Amino acid sequence: MNVSMSANLVSSSDVNGTEVFGIDGGKIGSIDHLMIDKHSGKVAYAVMGFGGFLGMGEDHYPVPWDKLRYDTSVDGFMTDIVEDEVKAAPTATENWSADREWEQRLHEHCHAKRYWI
Amino acid sequence: MNVSMSANLVSSSDVNGTEVFGIDGGKIGSIDHLMIDKHSGKVAYAVMGFGGFLGMGEDHYPVPWDKLRYDTSVDGFMTDIVEDEVKAAPTATENWSADREWEQRLHEHCHAKRYWI
Numbered sequence: 001m002n003v004s005m006s007a008n009l010v011s012s013s014d015v016n017g018t019e020v021f022g023i024d025g026g027k028i029g030s031i032d033h034l035m036i037d038k039h040s041g042k043v044a045y046a047v048m049g050f051g052g053f054l055g056m057g058e059d060h061y062p063v064p065w066d067k068l069r070y071d072t073s074v075d076g077f078m079t080d081i082v083e084d085e086v087k088a089a090p091t092a093t094e095n096w097s098a099d100r101e102w103e104q105r106l107h108e109h110c111h112a113k114r115y116w117i
Numbered sequence: 118m119n120v121s122m123s124a125n126l127v128s129s130s131d132v133n134g135t136e137v138f139g140i141d142g143g144k145i146g147s148i149d150h151l152m153i154d155k156h157s158g159k160v161a162y163a164v165m166g167f168g169g170f171l172g173m174g175e176d177h178y179p180v181p182w183d184k185l186r187y188d189t190s191v192d193g194f195m196t197d198i199v200e201d202e203v204k205a206a207p208t209a210t211e212n213w214s215a216d217r218e219w220e221q222r223l224h225e226h227c228h229a230k231r232y233w234i
Binding site: 008037039043066070100 | 125126127128129130132133150151152153154155156157158159160161162164182183187214215217232233
């Protein structure tokens, strides 16, 4: 995403497409879009696409923003979530973004800090 | 952007392209992308495109996120910033997003709450 270290701000258009790497250095997926909490204005999730081939058959999964750290050395996000953990995470309901109970389970699964508290 | 009132979250991809209306109900511009504060994970600005025709000659201007309220009745953002105010705002330096002094002047100009405090 070519972001200088000095900048405090990052563009949503630069985040989209940025790769996500696990603790073992392997690529897990890449960011498709962000989900923003209307109340606080905070980024709640980066929705990651993973699996699939050339964009086909790709699954999307919301990663709590708190679980991502930008690392300039790999020009991508690092996370301590591993791909198996994503696969084992609570199945996203169609309406997950309005389902606080589901969000709660996801955050517990990922050991992520809840953005709504 | 077709967002239900019940949802706490909004997608960055739905925000992009959303129209911005002034207090008089007139359209000022539409959102091009968001700028996110890396430290807090908060949306700092919605960068609005205005003027121009069919995307040509369009100017971009960062609107403090605090100055936008989503209004379902118009399916867009309302702001109390008027177009003249945008035009009279401090000229954006090329490096505005890393220029805290410029950001300070912009927030004073717009009477916006500073996101970094």
